[in-house]
Amino acid sequence: MTGSERAKEIYLTGLRNQHGVEAQAIETIERELDRMEPYPELHARMKEEIIRSKTQQARLETLLSGHGTSPSATKEMVTSIVGKVAGVVHLPASDEVIKNLLAAIGYKAYEVGSYKALITMAKAAGADGDVQSLEQSMHEEMEMAEWQLNHLPRIVEAFISRTETK
Numbered sequence: 001m002t003g004s005e006r007a008k009e010i011y012l013t014g015l016r017n018q019h020g021v022e023a024q025a026i027e028t029i030e031r032e033l034d035r036m037e038p039y040p041e042l043h044a045r046m047k048e049e050i051i052r053s054k055t056q057q058a059r060l061e062t063l064l065s066g067h068g069t070s071p072s073a074t075k076e077m078v079t080s081i082v083g084k085v086a087g088v089v090h091l092p093a094s095d096e097v098i099k100n101l102l103a104a105i106g107y108k109a110y111e112v113g114s115y116k117a118l119i120t121m122a123k124a125a126g127a128d129g130d131v132q133s134l135e136q137s138m139h140e141e142m143e144m145a146e147w148q149l150n151h152l153p154r155i156v157e158a159f160i161s162r163t164e165t166k
């Protein structure tokens, strides 16, 4: 295999992995969404995040099909790796919403990093035309990461006052 073929393979595997990362994000939010209802701001934003993650997934599908391929079975492997990061905190507990939000912050950092890695991989594979689409998703992830950190104190305060009224 030549160096450029190898770079291309690394990149395409990266795209498929990221498709799995988005799938895991959607699944996790859908599972947790009901329990966010007492926190309307968080609930609304996470609902939007499902739509956004699906859009990001579609972008990855477009890139993959541009290279004559599609998302594949490698997804499961990635899902189980990332699942461990997110899975730690899914024990039912009264502070579950806070723990889930902290896990989501960790997951979002992973997503920002993985899009940044994909941009480097795309350039190494000579797929410069893909960079703009990957940058768009990375900036969305960065924006969400910022939102989560900015809103964390307010959500913690809301959690505390809910505890007080019980």
Ligand SMILES: [Fe+2]
Binding pocket: 022, 025, 052, 053, 056, 111, 141
């Ligand atoms: Fe995402």
